[in-house]
Amino acid sequence: MTMASFKNGWMSRVGIVVLAAAMVELISIVQYERVRKIMQEEMRYRGRVTLARLSDEISHALELAETTMRENLYYVKKSMAHPDSVNAAMIHLIDGNSHVEGGCLAFIPYYYPSKGRLFEPYATKNKDGTYEVQQIAGPDHDYTQNGEYIWVMDHDEPSWTDPYKYGPDSVSFTTYSYPIKDASGKIIAICGLDVNLSWLGNTLNAHQPYPSSFCIVLTPAGDLVAGPSEDQISAQVVQEVVSFANGDIAQSDLPGLSMLKTALHKEPYWQLVQVFNNDEAFARIQKQRRQQVIYVILCMAILGFVINRYTKNERNLLKATEEQARISGELAVASNIQKEMLPKEFPSYVYGTLEPAREVGGDIFDFYARDGKLFFCIGDVSGKGVPAALLMSMTHSLFHIVTRKVDSPAHILYALNSELCRGNEANMFMTYFVGCLDLYSGELSYASAGHDRPFILTKGISMLEAKSNLPLGVFPDTSFVEQSCVLEPGTTILLYTDGLTEAKNVARQEFGRSGIKATLEHFLSGSDQTLGSLVTSLSDAAHAFAGEAPQSDDLTLLAVRFDPENQIRDSILLKNQKSEVTRLSSFVKEFFAKLNIDHRLASGIRLALEEAVVNVIDYAYPYEEEGTVSIQADSNGKEVRFTITDSGVPFDPTAMLEPDTTLDAQNRPIGGLGILLSRRLMDSIYYSRKNGKNVLSLTKTIL
Amino acid sequence: MITTIKETDERFIATLSGELDTAAAQETEVALQPLLDSKGKEIVLDCTDLEYISSSGLRVLLSILKQAKSVGSRVVLKNVNDVIRDVLDISGFISIFDVE
Numbered sequence: 001m002t003m004a005s006f007k008n009g010w011m012s013r014v015g016i017v018v019l020a021a022a023m024v025e026l027i028s029i030v031q032y033e034r035v036r037k038i039m040q041e042e043m044r045y046r047g048r049v050t051l052a053r054l055s056d057e058i059s060h061a062l063e064l065a066e067t068t069m070r071e072n073l074y075y076v077k078k079s080m081a082h083p084d085s086v087n088a089a090m091i092h093l094i095d096g097n098s099h100v101e102g103g104c105l106a107f108i109p110y111y112y113p114s115k116g117r118l119f120e121p122y123a124t125k126n127k128d129g130t131y132e133v134q135q136i137a138g139p140d141h142d143y144t145q146n147g148e149y150i151w152v153m154d155h156d157e158p159s160w161t162d163p164y165k166y167g168p169d170s171v172s173f174t175t176y177s178y179p180i181k182d183a184s185g186k187i188i189a190i191c192g193l194d195v196n197l198s199w200l201g202n203t204l205n206a207h208q209p210y211p212s213s214f215c216i217v218l219t220p221a222g223d224l225v226a227g228p229s230e231d232q233i234s235a236q237v238v239q240e241v242v243s244f245a246n247g248d249i250a251q252s253d254l255p256g257l258s259m260l261k262t263a264l265h266k267e268p269y270w271q272l273v274q275v276f277n278n279d280e281a282f283a284r285i286q287k288q289r290r291q292q293v294i295y296v297i298l299c300m301a302i303l304g305f306v307i308n309r310y311t312k313n314e315r316n317l318l319k320a321t322e323e324q325a326r327i328s329g330e331l332a333v334a335s336n337i338q339k340e341m342l343p344k345e346f347p348s349y350v351y352g353t354l355e356p357a358r359e360v361g362g363d364i365f366d367f368y369a370r371d372g373k374l375f376f377c378i379g380d381v382s383g384k385g386v387p388a389a390l391l392m393s394m395t396h397s398l399f400h401i402v403t404r405k406v407d408s409p410a411h412i413l414y415a416l417n418s419e420l421c422r423g424n425e426a427n428m429f430m431t432y433f434v435g436c437l438d439l440y441s442g443e444l445s446y447a448s449a450g451h452d453r454p455f456i457l458t459k460g461i462s463m464l465e466a467k468s469n470l471p472l473g474v475f476p477d478t479s480f481v482e483q484s485c486v487l488e489p490g491t492t493i494l495l496y497t498d499g500l501t502e503a504k505n506v507a508r509q510e511f512g513r514s515g516i517k518a519t520l521e522h523f524l525s526g527s528d529q530t531l532g533s534l535v536t537s538l539s540d541a542a543h544a545f546a547g548e549a550p551q552s553d554d555l556t557l558l559a560v561r562f563d564p565e566n567q568i569r570d571s572i573l574l575k576n577q578k579s580e581v582t583r584l585s586s587f588v589k590e591f592f593a594k595l596n597i598d599h600r601l602a603s604g605i606r607l608a609l610e611e612a613v614v615n616v617i618d619y620a621y622p623y624e625e626e627g628t629v630s631i632q633a634d635s636n637g638k639e640v641r642f643t644i645t646d647s648g649v650p651f652d653p654t655a656m657l658e659p660d661t662t663l664d665a666q667n668r669p670i671g672g673l674g675i676l677l678s679r680r681l682m683d684s685i686y687y688s689r690k691n692g693k694n695v696l697s698l699t700k701t702i703l
Numbered sequence: 704m705i706t707t708i709k710e711t712d713e714r715f716i717a718t719l720s721g722e723l724d725t726a727a728a729q730e731t732e733v734a735l736q737p738l739l740d741s742k743g744k745e746i747v748l749d750c751t752d753l754e755y756i757s758s759s760g761l762r763v764l765l766s767i768l769k770q771a772k773s774v775g776s777r778v779v780l781k782n783v784n785d786v787i788r789d790v791l792d793i794s795g796f797i798s799i800f801d802v803e
Binding site for chain 2: 578579580581582585599600603604606607610611614661662663664665666668673674676677680681
């Protein structure tokens with residue numbers, strides 16, 4: 001993953017969270033506004049209810065004063081017959097109404113001539129519940145100049161004064177002035193009732209819908225009649241509200257205040273103003289809204305976390321998938337490499353197949369021919385897959401390196417085992433079978449490292465007598481038993497791995513040796529006797545047997561046949577004397593006469609052979625004892641092989657140093673040329689010491 | 704193996720015919736003995752009929768060459784066939800003899 005794509009992924013994740021948060025927030029805002037509107041309506045409704053109630057209460061209180069006046073009117077009028085009885089009437093007047101604190105009767109000038117121009121008895125309630133009546137008119141109090149008096153006289157109807165403060169406690173009052181007329185309808189006095197308004201503030205704010213909502217009463221002119229007490233709401237706020245309600249200021253300096261107004265329907269037409277604090281009214285939903293924001297942030301954090309985890313998982317999955325693809329790709333390459341390791345071209349006398357159960361496998365088969373000998377092997381690494389494949393690859397290389405120099409299957413196994421045991425930390429091991437078939441003589445030497453015994457097909461079917469040694473990779477110093485036999489012409493050796501014997505069908509039954517045997521019998525009765533056909537029929541039979549069941553193990557088959565048809569063989573026994581070279585020459589000429597071979601090539605081969613034989617005569621018998629040198633000549637028409645066997649002292653001519661052919665005549669050594677010529681003229685010269693004899697084989701392709 | 708030697712004023716001309724194999728080397732060496740005393744004359748070995756030569760044969764030729772070189776003479780191999788040439792090639796003798 002690149003930095004850019006990581007950044008993009010990160011940004012897109014943040015984008016998703018932000019978008020989700022924005023959507024939730026948007027819904028929240030819309031909902032909040034809706035609730036707010038509903039609550040506002042509710043607030044207004046409650047406000048209106050409150051105002052209606054207050055308006056009723058105030059009207060009722062004022063009406064009560066008006067009623068008091070009407071009820072006492074007759075009595076007051078009657079008392080007016082004599083000035084001295086007026087006092088009692090006044091006391092009676094104020095006695096019946098708790099809100100009425102005082103009452104006065106302002107007579108028109110000179111009504112009672114005895115009382116002078118002005119006469120105004122004024123009754124008040126004392127705190128101890130007694131009454132007191134005073135005559136309050138005088139030079140310093142000329143009520144005829146009073147606006148209220150004048151207004152009532154002029155209009156001839158009752159009136160309420162605007163509220164005013166009075167007395168030591170500065171209590172609010174309003175006065176109801178009522179014109180009293182004589183029988184002719186002429187106003188003779190104006191009766192005033194002083195109504196204490198101190199209760200009004202309490203009444204107004206006793207049952208407010210919200211803790212800090214309040215109500216004020218204003219005169220039509222906008223003067224404050226009553227409001228909340230100072231300890232409830234500050235005078236400053238009240239004054240602000242009054243100004244705002246009167247329209248003196250366009251905008252309230254008190255944000256968050258909303259108000260409702262109503263007015264009494266009759267005198268004194270006071271206005272009632274209900275004031276709300278929006279913050280308070282909406283406090284609950286605002287609180288809820290704040291909580292909601294916290295919830296949203298919390299939810300978004302969780303969402304972000306979930307998305308992050310999800311994308312991380314997604315990314316891991318993607319990574320795993322890429323990794324898988326990479327491994328698959330590498331396995332495919334490994335599989336190809338492994339397939340390339342296997343032989344692809346088969347001469348008529350050998351054929352093999354390998355079907356891995358997985359991409360790569362631990363089975364191997366291989367063969368290698370030199371000096372007229374076929375080296376073949378089959379192996380099965382314990383386990384499957386890559387570790388097995390690595391071991392398999394290793395033995396593949398080793399087999400080729402070792403068989404180049406070593407003839408003996410036991411020695412080959414020893415060499416392979418030593419290498420495989422080196423640093424075999426995984427404790428892997430491998431069953432292995434190596435054979436060396438002399439393609440001319442049918443001589444077969446072989447050694448098995450714990451591998452299944454091969455089948456032998458002649459006219460019938462048998463199994464090769466093979467001693468089972470330890471598998472490769474177990475102990476470094478294992479020695480392997482080698483066995484040998486001579487095959488009849490036409491004999492076939494069939495090697496296989498347990499992928500064949502242990503091929504299972506769906507019922508978990510194994511193909512087994514019986515399955516192999518049955519297939520081989522069927523093969524022997526058939527017309528196509530090629531090794532390819534043999535291997536294919538076995539592989540097909542195993543697959544047919546397994547049916548739907550998956551292949552559980554690598555399936556490897558290798559068939560080798562001793563098929564000496566079209567071969568020319570001849571031999572001669574020479575004494576260890578140089579004069580015998582003449583006989584050798586004749587022998588070689590006769591042998592070549594049977595082959596279609598170029599003269600120049602034939603001369604070269606003859607020279608190589610002569611030099612090798614002379615070497616044996618010169619060096620294998622250092623004490624000039626009598627001995628023999630036997631020569632076996634073989635050819636299949638494509639190559640010739642001469643095998644020189646002597647019973648002299650061990651002598652390996654291939655180990656001799658070659659002379660320097662670039663020296664000048666004076667410095668040229670006389671000896672050493674023979675083996676040089678042999679080497680150069682032949683494709684290969686191979687020395688071995690076998691059964692106390694020196695065996696030297698010289699091979700050359702003649703086609 | 705048949706060898707004949709002719710001596711002129713300037714050179715020895717030896718004709719080699721047949722197969723100079725290991726068995727024939729000794730008798731050939733004897734037969735060519737006169738060439739080991741070339742008296743400074745050029746030695747020509749006519750190989751027209753020489754069919755085959757082994758390392759023992761080469762050794763005989765080498766001893767003649769060494770003697771001739773020591774007295775400032777030279778050895779010419781004439782009419783060498785492919786088989787012989789192969790052997791001279793491999794052994795490197797082609798560079799120390801004058802092969803015509």
